[in-house]
Amino acid sequence: MPPAVTLLPAPGAPVVTERADAARNRRKILDAAARIVAEVGPEAVTMNQVAHASGIGVGTVYRRFGDVAQLLWALLDDRERQFQEAYLSGPPPLGPGAPDDERLRAFLDALVDRIIEQRELLLAAQAAAPSARYTSGAYLAMHTHVAMLLSRLRPETHPALLAHLLLAPFSPSLMHHLSVERALSAEELKAGVDALLNLGG
Numbered sequence: 001m002p003p004a005v006t007l008l009p010a011p012g013a014p015v016v017t018e019r020a021d022a023a024r025n026r027r028k029i030l031d032a033a034a035r036i037v038a039e040v041g042p043e044a045v046t047m048n049q050v051a052h053a054s055g056i057g058v059g060t061v062y063r064r065f066g067d068v069a070q071l072l073w074a075l076l077d078d079r080e081r082q083f084q085e086a087y088l089s090g091p092p093p094l095g096p097g098a099p100d101d102e103r104l105r106a107f108l109d110a111l112v113d114r115i116i117e118q119r120e121l122l123l124a125a126q127a128a129a130p131s132a133r134y135t136s137g138a139y140l141a142m143h144t145h146v147a148m149l150l151s152r153l154r155p156e157t158h159p160a161l162l163a164h165l166l167l168a169p170f171s172p173s174l175m176h177h178l179s180v181e182r183a184l185s186a187e188e189l190k191a192g193v194d195a196l197l198n199l200g201g
Contacts, residue, residue, distance in 0.1 A: 028054040029061055033075050042072050042120050076121045080138045083114050087145060104149045105197065108166075109190045111142070115175045116186055122172035133171070142167060169193070 032054035036045050045068055051058035065071040092098035093106040115122060126133060133139050147163035154162070169175075178184045184192075 025054075025056050025060060026064065029056055029064065029071070030075055030078050032056075033071055034079070037072070037075070037120060038117075042124055045072065047071070072121060072124070076118065076125065079114070079118055083110070084138075084141055086110065100149045100152045104146065104153070105194065107145065107149075108193050108197075111170055112175075112186055112189045112193065115170055115172060116179055116189075119172060119176055119179070123176055126172045139167070166196075169196075 029050060033045060033050050036049055036053060047061050047065075047068060048058055050071065051061045054061070061071075065074055087094050087103075087107050087110065089095055093102040094110055095103075098106070143160075143163050146166055147159045150157065150159035150162050150166075175189070178189060179186070
């Protein structure tokens with residue numbers, strides 16, 4: 001079973017360091033894998049392809065990631081960490097420093113972009129374990145963030161419940177249906193999410 005996407009390290013947790021050359025190689029491999037997924041989809045990715053595209057020896061790619069499945073889950077985890085860093089500590093309005101309503105809208109807009117960009121990987125993860133979305137580190141981090149913003153915007157409500165309901169439309173399968181089968185653009189999806197936020201007045 002593939003590993004769950006993890007949260008960013010908790011404050012005060014020990015940080016595992018990599019040698020500079022190992023970190024550079026890892027970055028090259030993941031960036032190459034991301035390009036290949038974007039071009040041909042995750043089903044067509046091979047370790048040889050990634051090695052060639054990254055300029056890293058295939059033996060190094062195998063030693064580092066084991067097989068294609070582990071490489072793809074590492075790619076998903078890598079992109080999730082980047083997204084978390086952006087909304088937890090990046091520049092406003094997505095990161096701290098903007099009003100809570102602006103941060104919430106910026107977060108949901110960025111989530112549309114992220115799910116469209118990683119659609120194939122996220123669909124594969126959802127198909128492998130449909131209910132795992134709600135217990136994964138990635139979802140729990142997003143839910144906590146949205147609930148925190150809602151608790152400050154609408155303290156009289158049930159922010160934890162509202163956060164689940166607000167994140168529900170971002171299911172990879174629904175976003176795939178809307179963006180691929182219904183051919184809605186990212187901007188149209190963002191406008192729809194914005195309209196949904198405005199329904200409550």
